[in-house]
Amino acid sequence: MPAFEYKALDRQGKQSKGVIEADTARHARSQLRDQQLMPLDIQPVVEKESRTSGGFTLFKRKISVAELALLTRQIATLVAAGLPVEEALKAVGQQCEKDRLASMIMAVRSRVVEGYSLADSMAEFPHIFDDLYRAMVASGEQSGHLDVVLNRLADYTERRQQLKTKMAQAMIYPVVLTTVAIGVIAVLLAAVVPKVVGQFQHMGQELPWTTQLLIASSDFVQHFGLIVIGLIFVLVALFKRLMNNPAYRMKYHTVLLKMPVVGKVSKGLNTARFARTLSILSASSVPLLDGMRIASDVLQNVRVKQAVEEATARVREGTSLGSALANTKLFPAMMLYMISSGEKSGELEQMLERAADNQDREFESNVNIALGVFEPLLVVSMAGVVLFIVLAILQPILALNNMISG
Structure with a gap:
């Protein structure tokens, strides 16, 4: 019996909504009238969901x-x-x-x-x-x-929810720090520096290169700051559009995997997700080939997904799972060793679960290392910029004091 979402009015004119089971929409209206409700709108739930989730919509009826x-x-x-x-x-x-x-x-x-x-x-x-x-x-x-x-x-x-929560918590501090750093530097260049440094232009002598560079940077931010922000939004939109093209997305994900720190984190995330998904499916008696196909669908990196699909084809031809994954050159050696030993001992399900746990720990470790490297670099970079601004302001002042003293 289909389910229908309804909106109706009771005797007091108060609107209510809910779900009712009925053979047809007419039957649903009849049931509502029997309950002393005046139906306003009745829609099949499946039809409403498919219309909302299909195509591009601003709000999809997903659940957390x-x-x-x-x-x-x-x-x-x-x-x-x-x-x-x-x-x-x-x-x-x-x-x-x-x-x-x-x-x-x-x-x-x-x-x-x-x-x-x-x-x-x-x-x-x-x-x-x-x-x-x-x-x-x-x-x-x-x-x-x-x-x-x-x-x-x-x-x-x-x-999976715990992993997302950990990632979100780990990213809060770097994101806030980056935003504050960019905001402080932008305010200094756009509002503070022009008032302090502008008077040095009338000293009648050549300014140090640091001061000249600071003045040029300040003028650039004042005149082109909004244009740069708009250009960033355009580039982000263009990037998203290019990512809809399979060829560009493949190139980007391939380059991403080769990057020093980000590539290791991305590779760890995808291999950990593959191992966990395949272990869950294997424990649920899903055939290996079907499990590999489904596990490849949950991967975010297109290059890793293509490699897993190629490995699935090799397994279908008779190659062992460990050898097929080793040919991709994307999976860590420890994971490959555990999978191969599980195949030989007949305990692939248990070894996949252990490999998944090991990959999850390695992924969290890689994320912590990446953030541990990024945060000090950001602090040092911001301190360097502020130090440069201070030196660019102090050098003309010191030069003026020397002239007066001489």
Whole structure:
């Protein structure tokens, strides 16, 4: 039975909205009238979601990783308690505080009631339940251990949320420091320096090169500062447009991997994500080739994704997973060793999980090292700029004092 989102008025004229299950929109209106409600708007949930998520929209009806983890954990708990899937979905949908979450859950339930599997029902919302999520749910349904797989999915989504939170917290200080540094220097050049240094131009003698450079920089900021800011926005928009081109995106991601510090962090992020995703899928009894295909889809770097796809083709031809990944020359030696030993010992699932844990630790270490290098460099650079400004101001003053004393 399909689910419909509705807006209606009660007897007091107060507007209410929610989700209702009905065979058709007319049936939904009839049910609302039976509840003493005057229907204003009724739309099928799936149709509304697909229209909102398709194409370019300013606001997509997505949910946060934390919300997805909570929903997954709730469904897993109810399924483990012996409730049928449709009843578990109904209970979770009724407990949701946000209307859009309740609408989505009830729409999935309506598909399950119609006879579709849970994974196929979730396919109606690909912007919420990605390929990895649906593949694991499908394997859980086929193996009869849906509750175990859902709990594993909840752990995975929670771990991903923790990683994002750590990254955000780690980036707060560098971003704030960079913004303040640029702002202070811009204010000094645009407002303070002209008032202090401008009088030196009337001294009738040649100014030191530092003062001349400072005056030129100040004039440039005053006359072209806004133009430079506008140019930066144009370059950012142009960059995003170029990234929509597969060829340019491939070149950029390839160069990114070769950069000294950023490349190591990017490579660590993608290899860690691949190892974690493949370990989760392997533990959920997803075939290796399907797992590699799905794991490649969650990678952000196009060059790494292409390498994994090439490795998948080699595995399909009979090459071992460790050898196929080694040919890409992108995965760390320790990870390759652990995967190869897991294949030989028949414990690939456990070794993939250990490799994923090791890659996560290495990635966090690389991020900390990168930030540890960036922050002192930024402080030293800002101090150098301020020192240059101070020297450029003091040199003419000292020269004037020497002239007076002479």
